[in-house]
Amino acid sequence: MKAVVCNEYGPPSKLSVQNVEEPSIKDNEVLITVKACGVNFPDTLIIQGLYQVKPELPFTPGSDVSGVVKEVGSSVKYLKVGDEVFGFVMQGGYAETVAVPSNMCFKKPPKMEFPVAASFMIAYGTSYHALKDRAQLKSGETLVVLGASGGVGLAAVELGKLMGAKVIAVASTDEKLKLCKEYGADALINYTEEDLKSRIKELTDGQGADVIYDPVGGKYSEQALRAIAWEGRYLVIGFAAGDIPKIPLNLTLLKGCAIVGVFWGNFAMKSPQRNLENTQQLMQWMDTGKLTPYIHKVYALEEAPAALEDMMERKVKGKVVIQCT
Structure with missing residues (x-):
């Protein structure tokens, strides 16, 4: 089978498409x-x-997959050969076939196209787990989403609005913010043109944000934290900016707030039943048209390095997808 292989750590240009053995299950x-x-x-x-997490070299990247069941393990009861599914793997997704743990593999609704299904699990799973389980977001609260036009950010905007929050979207360009508005954001902040802390305070009548969703990190994290409300929850999703911020911990004391880590992959593995319940809720919303993943572009398998380059250069809104077969 064909797969994108990382033989040495480095930029996307180091990746190559190779013929490798099909995985056993x-x-x-x-x-x-x-x-x-x-x-x-x-x-x-x-x-x-x-x-x-550092996989052993060589390895194939990719976690968010959709496809058709080709073979079923002996202890798997609810899936059969031919089922259309989507799922999550730690690695191996940029390939023509992949082995998926059965508790992380779900039947795809017939109306859901494969690229949409492959855009769903990590973005919406992460954001719903963050807002529901980690922040316990309540209707009427104010949610600030940094990096709001990205895959997880846009999902957080959409879910936050669906859960009854007032959503403030933060992004680097007006074009990106326009998409956030289309996905339900009540207010917009272009952090390249406005002071993030002051603008959040202004938009919340001086009260600050109840929940801040941060997949970006870097220099804007502290500014956002300084604009959090009393007993607010600051969600640490990731560090797309590249820099892990060093936060003055006295801010948590002064604000009576909590800094909460969100690692959906570990949650899904350690709490499969709770993750299943979350996924079922997400699928219900998806089936009734309340959620609509935004696909920026679909790339061929051979174009995987270009897809990753575009991601690194912040050219992507929503999700990009690799078509594998």
């Missing part, structure tokens, strides 16, 4: 023919050896 896994694989920002870090 364990009793609790299914082998799927991959139709599409979502590109996520952590993929750009993993191939450089900069992520908290």
